[in-house]
Amino acid sequence: MDPRPSSRARRVIARFGRSTAGALRSGEEPVARFNRSAYVALGVTVLAVVGVVIGWLQLRHDTTASTVDDVSLVASVDESYPFPRFVLDASVDLTDLPQPLELYCQPEHVRWLQDHGTRVAPITIELTNTGSGGEYVRVSDLRFQRDENAPDAKPSFVFDCRSAGLAEGLSATLALGETPADDTLTALREAQDVPVAFNLAAGESGYVQLGFGPTAQSVAGDVVFEVAAGQEVSDRPVVREGTEKSFVLPGLGTREELVVAPSTHRRVYQCSIEHGQTNWNCTPTEIQDAVAQLASDAEFTAPERAVETYAAPEIEAIVEEYACQDASRLGGEVRDFVNLYVGEKLMDPTDLEGDEVGPTEYSLLKSSIPAVVEACGAEYAAETARAMVDTTGMTADAGSALIALADAGDGSR
Numbered sequence: 001m002d003p004r005p006s007s008r009a010r011r012v013i014a015r016f017g018r019s020t021a022g023a024l025r026s027g028e029e030p031v032a033r034f035n036r037s038a039y040v041a042l043g044v045t046v047l048a049v050v051g052v053v054i055g056w057l058q059l060r061h062d063t064t065a066s067t068v069d070d071v072s073l074v075a076s077v078d079e080s081y082p083f084p085r086f087v088l089d090a091s092v093d094l095t096d097l098p099q100p101l102e103l104y105c106q107p108e109h110v111r112w113l114q115d116h117g118t119r120v121a122p123i124t125i126e127l128t129n130t131g132s133g134g135e136y137v138r139v140s141d142l143r144f145q146r147d148e149n150a151p152d153a154k155p156s157f158v159f160d161c162r163s164a165g166l167a168e169g170l171s172a173t174l175a176l177g178e179t180p181a182d183d184t185l186t187a188l189r190e191a192q193d194v195p196v197a198f199n200l201a202a203g204e205s206g207y208v209q210l211g212f213g214p215t216a217q218s219v220a221g222d223v224v225f226e227v228a229a230g231q232e233v234s235d236r237p238v239v240r241e242g243t244e245k246s247f248v249l250p251g252l253g254t255r256e257e258l259v260v261a262p263s264t265h266r267r268v269y270q271c272s273i274e275h276g277q278t279n280w281n282c283t284p285t286e287i288q289d290a291v292a293q294l295a296s297d298a299e300f301t302a303p304e305r306a307v308e309t310y311a312a313p314e315i316e317a318i319v320e321e322y323a324c325q326d327a328s329r330l331g332g333e334v335r336d337f338v339n340l341y342v343g344e345k346l347m348d349p350t351d352l353e354g355d356e357v358g359p360t361e362y363s364l365l366k367s368s369i370p371a372v373v374e375a376c377g378a379e380y381a382a383e384t385a386r387a388m389v390d391t392t393g394m395t396a397d398a399g400s401a402l403i404a405l406a407d408a409g410d411g412s413r
Helices: 006-025 036-065 107-116 284-294 309-320 327-343 359-376 378-390 394-409
Strands: 071-076 084-090 118-121 123-129 137-146 155-159 170-175 184-189 197-202 205-212 219-229 232-237 247-249 258-263 268-273 280-282
Touching: 071 137, 071 219, 071 232, 071 280, 084 107, 118 184, 118 205, 118 247, 123 197, 137 170, 137 205, 155 284, 197 205, 258 284, 268 284, 268 327, 280 284, 284 309, 309 327, 309 359, 327 359, 327 378, 359 394, 378 394
Parallel strands: 155 258, 170 205
Antiparallel strands: 071 123, 084 118, 084 155, 123 205, 137 197, 137 219, 170 184, 219 232, 219 247, 258 268, 268 280
């Protein structure tokens, strides 16, 4: 059978085509007909449109992928940061600090302080845009959001554990007032004031070293940033690495901040109040007394004339620790303590002239001899006295008198 249409069928198809064309020209409703070319063209067009739509959607996904939920805010402790600060209870015995102690803290000192106090500066906050593409995400408006779970403050002081390193990058300090409205934020980058704000592209990170200023009362809560992605804005808390707990900043429990810094002797520290306006060299016992005074209603006065009160017990402790061993070592320890504690105190400007030993220093050096005699005998005490004389600037007469005191064996001279 011939599959081709008959001549009659071909004439019907031809008339159908002409009638459809006429209907299109006259505005009448056309009669549907099958046209292979038209359907092929229509299919190609549909596929092209679908491809454009899919591509546009994919492009829009790529350019808006970063949302506020794509920002990771993680806080950790940077052990290498050069300026850690700790809040220590006044009862902590600083003479237990690892030795030797220099003007700058070493890693072993930092570890001891972390075990005995609370680190308040600095923490490293890493801000990361984990999105896969799109516009920048802005992270700004750093602040502290309080809650009501803060513990009671105990009389404490700040140990400023300086080191020989220099801070790099963005460092900020958040000083917390009595209310959030009283909080102040300062930030530095290369000694220049800068805002704490980041524009992070997908996969990009920013860092800020954050420290907290001291507060009289303890404060608990979260460090919060404002995160903006397009029209979406949200407050996001910083997550502490390794814990789900909020930040707890111990209060000092005092009217003013006592800052203690290391010196070159473990029984002498550098104390300051009111941002360094009041400075003096202090013993551990002095630190405890200063904290107690600052926790009271009495006006604070630095114990500038309490040398005998605070220095004598430390000399006794030094003698007890080093007696009957190396006489030169004992003499050197006593000498170093007296020179640092009294020499820098300048109890009386006439006490020191150049490298000479003043009367206050000499009195304290002499006060150590009877204890050495009692513990180790006159001969050892005389050797200790010679070590003091040989390494200080006392006059010949003063040195001879010190050695004679030891030779007497009873401390009566």
